[in-house]
Amino acid sequence: MKALLICPDERAGVTALAESVPLASVTILGKTLVEYWLEHLAGLGAQEVLVLAVDRPDQVRAVIGDGARWGLRVIVIPDKRERTREEARARHQANDNGTWLAAPRDVILMDHLPSLPQLPLFTSYADWFAVARALMPQALTPDRIGVRELKSGVWAGLNAHVAADAKLIAPCWIGERAWIEAGTTIGPNVVLEREVFIARGAEVSHSVIGPETLVGQFTEIRNSIAWGSTLINWERDSCLKVPDSFLLCSRELQRARPAPAKTPARVHTLLPAMVRFRQYVSQLLT
């Protein structure tokens, strides 16, 4: 049986989320949106899935490959604009003699998760956060190898490291190979995606931290989505590019630097006050 997935194109409410990857490939609790849907369609008995992608189809293809992981045959079809379900059905089903899943499962616009149909993903950053929060209790599925529940409502992925004195407040999700240093407070309502690094003394609550993001020492992230150096306050709908990598940055950029960049050299040389500022904040917390 066949099915058709429509990747969402740009959405005005969540433009910052699609800066580095198309919305279909944005990660939510360790999996991309398109992966959730392929898994779901495989469970419904689909064998072949056409994926219509307007925004960066190559990146979508790179995430899902040929679909063999799910026992599917997947074909990514670049498109010029996002089709409605009716348009997609007319273009791709009308002259196709294959057997399709029964409507409405035959053509799906990926603007929500299969397990949370009532929650739209891309209307606003607040809605995106609401989906991530709602997904946490149901995300511990058998296919997630190595995920364990550290205590009620606190899940940690494979090779995640949590310092002994880190304070974890449920619910929170700690992704694969995430690293949480000493003196941190994580939660409630926090999702740390894979390879997030939370430095000493930082506090994160009611927030999603995107993959490979470094949260600097003694920072505080609340009611936000932090994705690399992009910080979005989902409550106020405000978006900031953080200019200082010691506060917030992508670990990929951090690794690309020629020298260890715990604190940028220019800050030390130009302004010793910056160092005093960090000391002051650390004193406030001890």
Add this chain to the structure above:
Amino acid sequence: MNIDQQNGILSVTGLRELNAANAQAFRSSLARALSQDLKAIEIDLSQTQAVDGAGLGALVALYETAKEHRKREGFAMRLTNPTPTVQQMIELARLHHLFEITQPGSTPDGALQPISLT
């Protein structure tokens, strides 16, 4: 940037950016304006579009200098009307625990402005 002092309150307005480019000059200008009868520093951030760690460091350094200046007396530092992105930077660096932040339509203690009915 304009600096004005009245009734023991040092007010700063027209600050377009506070970052590595001007943090040192900002701090020096204000440090020179500190007086013995200083009760508070109010920095209007409504026109400030860019703040970085160096700028935040300058705010902390200014706060420390002013506190030292006042010694036994009480002293407050207020950041007024920050733009949403500047407020995000302040909160990320936790300075909202150190300074009073006031938004349009609120007084420093967070109460609503009185409305005149006449």
